[in-house]
Amino acid sequence: MREELAQIKSFNEFQLVEYFQDGVVARATGSDFDNELYTAVRNRLLGNKALEKLIPDWVKTKRTIDQFWTFIKGRFSTYQERREFLWDEFAPILNYLETKSTSPLEESIVFDEAHIHTQWQKALERKQIEPEGAITSARTLIESTLKHILDVQAIQFNDGADLPELYKEVSKSLNLAPELHQEQIFKQILGGASGVVSGLGALRNKLGDAHGKSKYSVKPSERHSELAVNLAGAMAIFLLKTFNETKGSK
Template sequence: MIKELRHLLASAIADAKAYDVPGLCRRLNLGDGDEQEAYASKYKYAQKRLGDASANQVVTIARQLAAEETHFGLAEQLAKIDELKGPPVTTITRRRLIALFEGRPLAREIDDMELIRSLWPIASLRAPHPSDEATLEDYLHRHTIRNDDLTQRDVLETLGLLTCSRAQLFKFLAAVTAPDAFSGTEQVELAEKIDGLLRHDSYTLALAGRISGSPFYTVRLAPTGSPADESISAALAAFDPTQVHARWTTAMERRASEPAGAITLARTLLEDVCKWILDQAGEIWQDADDPPVLYRKLAKVLKLAPDDHTEQVFKQILGSCQSVVESLGALRNKLSDAHSAGPKRARPQPRHAELAVNLAGAMATFLVATWEARKGEAGGRSTPPASPSVTESKKGQ
């Protein structure tokens, strides 16, 4: 990357007039020389002096020049170097993002070329080789407007979307989801699709605000999970390291990528925990019992019913716990993948899945902790519970 940066920096210096090159190099703390050498070859003049500079010096010089003059290639290479520390957006994700525009324009409200010009200096970038056109703008005009023989994938790959810096990619994604590109449902649906793809690489296309009543978006690092994830995982792994903990782990993993499936798993996680504790307590439950019914049975065992307490604050908290369980079941019926979505049903977003999974995890941990405490008070057994599937004699009797 430094070798390429040296080349781009020498090219940027060579854009100056030959009689200005020695002075420019001196200002950039490069070696001195005379105009005659610069007249022979401005590029070689700069390249020779850059060859004596260390990698850190080259980066510093490039930043100095980029701050003084606009040079797209130089800025791109600096951005790529800066982005080595962060999570990459993989080529797989970039190809999937490009595929979103197959057979459709980059913008509906403005011309595609207008959007492209706002992001790339195509009038000063070279056309791809081999080509009869001098600039990338002429090349795109010929093959998208005059002849129409480039697909949208061809256009975006020619612009470098597979290899550009994350900063440039994110500018593009913000531009194609801006109100002056798309509006209404089409804008929101495109933003949701882009967000779903980016989350695989630890980024999110987040709502940044509104302009003239329409949303606009920006790419940010995606949240890596709630602070409670680790403690919930530890509690559920200690309770049952196979089925229950596996359910929780899968639900966590799907919060961002498969929100509907994560919501289904959130409900199932609570169902698992209720059945396992009821089974361990020797209580009867039916296969058809849903989480609210199971929770009410378990609340009696664990003395979690609001009527079991006299303090008003505990009554309120425990009543809210019952509401959480019931609401998760309702959310699952409305937003999960357990039923056909139909043409008008609202689609769950990662934030909905985050809420559902985190609530289910918190409730599951509370129930497990309460059960362990009740066993300790009663001097009960502390061995891990047997799978409900082997205790059929207790169900439906």
């Protein structure tokens, strides 16, 4: 418990909200979320005035995990209804935090292959219980990697740019654009890489948890989220390795 409380203190805003969302979803669907952890995270969130208007109203009134459980149990009878409600409740604040800065990661964190593997594994851990959340994490991993590469190279970009736009800038700087190569096989492979990035962005918009959905929306399965996460992880590693090798050769 002490270790987890200490870890929470190191979380940035995005990580904190995502942790809280995962915790209440777990409690709402039959698992546990310790009351001490619930109150510690809740207090930090409520103490952040910049997020005040984005925090769900029930967070402000449910002071303990038992109060939350009584609230969610009385409002929805099925696990799926509870998940969808909570994902929709946290979508605005997560979307805001995801796009307000270069990355949902603090600049003090070393952005290297080990870090990517850690985020990759965390996303995979969500694939079964929260396939939508795993897809959103996959997209975030790619976006963070692309923006990191552009930032280090001092290449300006629109912070609200979508994945294809960001990838286009990165691919030019790393000589990964298909049109920069003569060999057909390289054109084909690099064109496929571009398609993967574009597809991840589209998949997240369609199936991820960062936007509210109607009851008729398509639900991703575990295999869909696993594919998205593994594609994102592999692409992120490839891009970072290419960037590091390119930087080292200059």
